[in-house]
Amino acid sequence: MKLSFPKMFIYLILAAAAILSIFPFYWMFVMASNHNSAINSLPPAFIPGAELVTNFKNVISTIEFFGAMWNSLLVSTITTIGVLFLCSLAGYAFAKLRFKGRNFLFIAILVTMMIPPQLGLIPQYIIITKLDWLNDMKAIIFPGLIDAFGIFWMRQYISSNVPDELVDAAKIDGCSHFRVYWNIAIPVVIPAFATLAIIRFMYIWNDFLWPLVVLREESSYTIQVALRGLIDNYVRDNGMIMSGTFWATVPLIIIFLLLNKLFISSLTEGAVKS
Amino acid sequence: MEQVKAQSQKRRKFWNEERKEAFSGYLYISPFFILFAVFGLFPILFSFYLGFHKWNGLGEMEYVGLQNFKWILTDPIFWKSLSNTLIMWVLGTLPQILVGIVLAYALNSAIIKMKGLFRVSIFMPYVTSTVAVAIVFGVMFNSQEFGLMNVILGWFGMDPMSWSTSEWGVKVAISAMVFWRWVGYNTIIYLAGLQGIPKELYEASVIDGASVRQKIQFITIPMLRPIIILTVFTSTIGALQLFTEPLIYIGRSYREEGITVVLYLYREAFANLAFGPASATAIILFIIIIVLSSINVFITNRIGR
Numbered sequence: 225m226k227l228s229f230p231k232m233f234i235y236l237i238l239a240a241a242a243i244l245s246i247f248p249f250y251w252m253f254v255m256a257s258n259h260n261s262a263i264n265s266l267p268p269a270f271i272p273g274a275e276l277v278t279n280f281k282n283v284i285s286t287i288e289f290f291g292a293m294w295n296s297l298l299v300s301t302i303t304t305i306g307v308l309f310l311c312s313l314a315g316y317a318f319a320k321l322r323f324k325g326r327n328f329l330f331i332a333i334l335v336t337m338m339i340p341p342q343l344g345l346i347p348q349y350i351i352i353t354k355l356d357w358l359n360d361m362k363a364i365i366f367p368g369l370i371d372a373f374g375i376f377w378m379r380q381y382i383s384s385n386v387p388d389e390l391v392d393a394a395k396i397d398g399c400s401h402f403r404v405y406w407n408i409a410i411p412v413v414i415p416a417f418a419t420l421a422i423i424r425f426m427y428i429w430n431d432f433l434w435p436l437v438v439l440r441e442e443s444s445y446t447i448q449v450a451l452r453g454l455i456d457n458y459v460r461d462n463g464m465i466m467s468g469t470f471w472a473t474v475p476l477i478i479i480f481l482l483l484n485k486l487f488i489s490s491l492t493e494g495a496v497k498s
Numbered sequence: 499m500e501q502v503k504a505q506s507q508k509r510r511k512f513w514n515e516e517r518k519e520a521f522s523g524y525l526y527i528s529p530f531f532i533l534f535a536v537f538g539l540f541p542i543l544f545s546f547y548l549g550f551h552k553w554n555g556l557g558e559m560e561y562v563g564l565q566n567f568k569w570i571l572t573d574p575i576f577w578k579s580l581s582n583t584l585i586m587w588v589l590g591t592l593p594q595i596l597v598g599i600v601l602a603y604a605l606n607s608a609i610i611k612m613k614g615l616f617r618v619s620i621f622m623p624y625v626t627s628t629v630a631v632a633i634v635f636g637v638m639f640n641s642q643e644f645g646l647m648n649v650i651l652g653w654f655g656m657d658p659m660s661w662s663t664s665e666w667g668v669k670v671a672i673s674a675m676v677f678w679r680w681v682g683y684n685t686i687i688y689l690a691g692l693q694g695i696p697k698e699l700y701e702a703s704v705i706d707g708a709s710v711r712q713k714i715q716f717i718t719i720p721m722l723r724p725i726i727i728l729t730v731f732t733s734t735i736g737a738l739q740l741f742t743e744p745l746i747y748i749g750r751s752y753r754e755e756g757i758t759v760v761l762y763l764y765r766e767a768f769a770n771l772a773f774g775p776a777s778a779t780a781i782i783l784f785i786i787i788i789v790l791s792s793i794n795v796f797i798t799n800r801i802g803r
Contacts, residue, residue: 234604241601242619245682248634249622251646255637266644314527322516323523333530336538340739340787342760343780344541346548346767350555351541367537370530401522430627432742433760437768448629452746455633462637469630480625484618487625491683492690 252473255466256280263462279467283454288442289468292450293475299361299446300428303368307424308417311371315378315413316405320391330379337372345437352438359444364435368428374420381416382409419490422483429476447472548777555773566778576779578754579762580786582669586758587737589673590680594733595726597677598684603718605685606692617689621682631679632746636662639671639747647671668748668755675743680736684729691725692718730794738787759783 255263258273283289317323318330348367357363386409394404432448439445442453451472454465480487549567552560570576604610605617623631638646639661648658661667699717708716719726741760748756752765759779767776 231609234607234610237600237604238610238616238620241597241681242616244678245620245623248631248638248678249626251638252630252634264642264644267649268644268646310529314530317523317526321519321523321526323520326523329527329531336534338788338791339538339542340735340780340784342739342763343545343784344538345545345763345780346773346777347541347544348537349767350544351536366533370533370538372530375527375530401519405526426625430629432627432629433764448627451627451629451633455636455746455749465633466637469633473626473630476625476627477622480622481618484621488617488621488686491686 249473249477252466252470255462256470257467258463260461260463275463276467279463280471282461282464283468283471286464287450287453287468288445289447289450289471291443292445292447293472295361295445296429296447299364299368300425302361303365303428304421304425306365306369307371307374308421310369311374311378311420312382312410312413312417313405314375315380315382316386316409318375318379319382320386320388320404320409321401330375333372333375337376342433345433348434349437357438359439359441361444363438364428364431364446367434368431371424374424377420378413378416381413385416386412418486419493422487422490545777545780548773549781551774553773554771562774566774567782569775570778570782575754575757576759576762579757579759582756583738583740583758586669586673586676586740587734589669590676591730591733591737594677594681594684595729597681598688598729599722599726601681601685602688602692603714605689617686621686623679623681624683626679628679628742629746631675632743635671635675635678635743636747639667639674641667662748663753663755665755668753672740672743672747672756675747676737676740680733684733687725687729688722691722695721727795727799731791734790734794735787738783738790759786 254269254272256279257276258269259275259278262269262273318326352358352363355362390408391404394408395401399407429446430448431446435446435449436452439449442450445453451468454468548559550561550563552562552566601620605613605620610616640646640648641658641660641662642648643652643658645658645661647661651658659667661671695717699721700713703713703717739760740758741764744756744758744761745764750769752761752769757765760783763776763779763783766772766779
């Protein structure tokens, strides 16, 4: 088959972009599996070595790797479940219930999205100190439950996918408002949950500044904060450092590859509608 | 008996359907407002208060008026952090948008096979953590001659560069991290925008004899404009809040070549315990974000008109 010039050009661009996107992952693996001396020689190692296990053992003896992974998993999961519940509940109220000031309150929530999170950083830290929540997962979970985008997202979805007739019929049958939300709205919004869950889980998992400020003891570190501990040594063992980042990244990559269709479509949905 | 009946009737009247519905409504949205009051609104107001006070976190607060602002605005490191942030915003964000549009256009062209594979690869950087990216790039942009980037420079016969200490080396390295992590994300969003453009528009333009360049100029860019505005908006706000990459890359030295506004804020607050100047920095950052966002919207609105 002969390729026409523009076709070849497009393939070339895409292939280059794909290789540049994947290369750092490969490089991470190469270094995670090589001894420091192979990395720090000229030319450096370009193919995987045999030190994968040794390097990871060094990681475990330097930071509390598994504890930090567990902490991250815990806060991200709890926060995500909380956000799904609270945002769908509020979204339902804004979409289907009539009360005074509804539009004003909704706009007020949207306006909060404009505020940079660093603006309140110091007082937030003081509040956490006063609550005695330093080094406590609650310091990450509770502030993480505020999600203006989530409420906006849920309201849009419920407005256009939960028919008013169904809600009214349920009310006439004597359902409480909460029952209507729980039995009629929730089953309909499951696809919107998937999107919001992915976005929120990733956000909490990747957050760095806030955990760095409120988690001061190693036992409370999330994986992002713990990874930083790898590079703080005077002697830089790059094989060990890369092993830590590699194994902290692998679970995310596996989840992504399993869910990639959902992942990508969820992002585009969010972008096009807002 | 009569009394009880009257009372319950009264209660029933009070709890009529309308009131019940309104009560449920307020109840369901109250978690946001309660949490926001405690962890959002109060801290913001308190930041504005703190900006005018001298405080180290313990002891008495002392009102100092505009002194914190004067202190920051005469601190060369603050101006350095601001110019660094703006330079890295330009270096990291502009290429993101241009390259993102090109890649989305390529992915969207009908003649390409293996679209799924290309799409997944290009999007993958977004799924890693910022800290991991900063560490990996930190090793790639090692200043020693065996650092990967210096090896590559060597292939082209160039001298190794001190990526972690030179004025431009640090900025290029940090911008590269930002660019690499976000370009795929923008590509996917532009791709969604491109797929939303009705095919009839292109077909009609072909009948009218439009060239590729004309199709891009008069159909693609104008139809994509709302999405370009959105990405410029979000990436600008993100760039102004740059923190993780420079902190991991330049470490606790807070080197001047790579210090950003949020890093400056963090250093003032948690390394120097100067909560007043740190809050003043936060307020200035807030103002800059509002001003730059408005300028952004204004300029992007004119593109493709």
